[in-house]
Amino acid sequence: MNAPAPHHPQIAPPLWLLAELTYRCPLHCPFCYNPVDYANDRTELSTEQWTDVMRQARRLGAAQLGFSGGEPLLRDDLEELVGEGRRLGFYTNLITSGIGLTEARLARMKDLGLDHIQLSFQDSTREMNDFLSSTKTFDRKARVARLIKQYDYPMVLNVVLHRFNLDHVERIIEMALEMGVEYLELANTQYYGWALVNRAQLMPTREQVARAEAAVNAIRARIGNRMRILFVVPDYFEERPKACMNGWGSVFLGIAPDGTALPCHAARTLPGIAFPNVRDTSVQDIWYASDAFNRYRGDAWMKDPCRTCDDKARDVGGCRCQAYALTGDAANADPVCAKSARHGELQTIVLHAQRAQADTVWQPAQTIVFRSDANSRKAGAA
Numbered sequence: 001m002n003a004p005a006p007h008h009p010q011i012a013p014p015l016w017l018l019a020e021l022t023y024r025c026p027l028h029c030p031f032c033y034n035p036v037d038y039a040n041d042r043t044e045l046s047t048e049q050w051t052d053v054m055r056q057a058r059r060l061g062a063a064q065l066g067f068s069g070g071e072p073l074l075r076d077d078l079e080e081l082v083g084e085g086r087r088l089g090f091y092t093n094l095i096t097s098g099i100g101l102t103e104a105r106l107a108r109m110k111d112l113g114l115d116h117i118q119l120s121f122q123d124s125t126r127e128m129n130d131f132l133s134s135t136k137t138f139d140r141k142a143r144v145a146r147l148i149k150q151y152d153y154p155m156v157l158n159v160v161l162h163r164f165n166l167d168h169v170e171r172i173i174e175m176a177l178e179m180g181v182e183y184l185e186l187a188n189t190q191y192y193g194w195a196l197v198n199r200a201q202l203m204p205t206r207e208q209v210a211r212a213e214a215a216v217n218a219i220r221a222r223i224g225n226r227m228r229i230l231f232v233v234p235d236y237f238e239e240r241p242k243a244c245m246n247g248w249g250s251v252f253l254g255i256a257p258d259g260t261a262l263p264c265h266a267a268r269t270l271p272g273i274a275f276p277n278v279r280d281t282s283v284q285d286i287w288y289a290s291d292a293f294n295r296y297r298g299d300a301w302m303k304d305p306c307r308t309c310d311d312k313a314r315d316v317g318g319c320r321c322q323a324y325a326l327t328g329d330a331a332n333a334d335p336v337c338a339k340s341a342r343h344g345e346l347q348t349i350v351l352h353a354q355r356a357q358a359d360t361v362w363q364p365a366q367t368i369v370f371r372s373d374a375n376s377r378k379a380g381a382a
Contacts, residue, residue, distance in 0.1 A: 057277070065092050094114060191322075205353065
């Protein structure tokens with residue numbers, strides 16, 4: 001393994017390589033993590049370029065490899081990349097909507113050594129699942145879930161939670177139990193990308209979050225070890241920030257479809273940072289030497305209250321992208337933190353959502369902006 005750059009001798013190698021193979025996707029979810037302007041650049045790395053990235057990252061010490069998007073199944077070379085990842089010794093994970101996963105493709109990836117599949121649903125009912133994805137896909141997803149069990153994969157299900165499905169959490173868990181899910185991730189919406197565009201429509205009330213969490217805890221007590229449930233509370237409702245990505249440039253290396261290297265999914269929303277590209281920079285130099293990956297490592301960049309906070313080694317100041325989205329300065333404390341001078345502004349956003357949704361009924365003027373492969377489109381609330 002190559003040595004770290006001299007000016008950062010303590011930098012550990014990346015552990016998790018996320019290959020965002022494409023931003024193309026058959027779904028059009030209003031909380032999509034794709035960049036809101038992604039349609040302006042359809043460039044994608046070739047099979048050979050992705051293979052080279054994987055080899056470089058493995059030499060540095062990366063151990064887990066995720067294939068994501070968009071929808072990675074839209075890449076015809078997915079099976080080839082899965083096989084190469086396995087050959088290199090990665091633990092391989094397919095993160096998918098399931099659309100496009102036929103039995104033939106699944107059988108092939110099983111033979112090639114794919115370790116893990118994470119399947120997403122939008123809700124427990126056909127009507128809401130299909131509305132939120134702007135597609136008729138619920139039944140197709142259910143068939144894929146059965147195939148995953150048939151091919152003896154650990155059944156991992158992800159459901160993004162928000163105003164429109166938080167009150168369905170018990171039904172979502174029952175659906176997961178019926179499917180034989182071993183691990184259910186209930187990921188409350190975090191407001192980046194398209195979710196930030198749609199924040200006013202997606203944000204739940206504090207009471208909804210509390211009810212859902214209580215329901216999850218009650219079901220956990222009832223079902224025991226039958227299924228593990230992870231309930232991720234939305235940041236906006238917290239008093240202390242999470243250590244986003246375990247720290248900027250700490251364990252996570254994301255490669256966007258065009259080859260741009262990112263320390264987190266949303267990093268390209270930050271202005272003034274020239275993110276390197278694997279087309280012209282080695283993975284080693286990206287990880288150890290680039291300004292982009294060193295920008296928020298350690299604590300030298302921190303302002304007060306983070307700089308003098310006893311918790312800075314634990315939460316590393318929170319999320320840089322969230323700090324920028326809410327304050328206009330990525331070096332500010334994440335406003336989720338009660339110690340932030342801007343925490344009150346975040347509470348006001350939550351309170352405004354509470355008041356706007358007091359009657360729990362959509363107003364005719366409300367719209368959701370759905371992510372689209374062409375142009376954004378709006379749907380009237382129904």
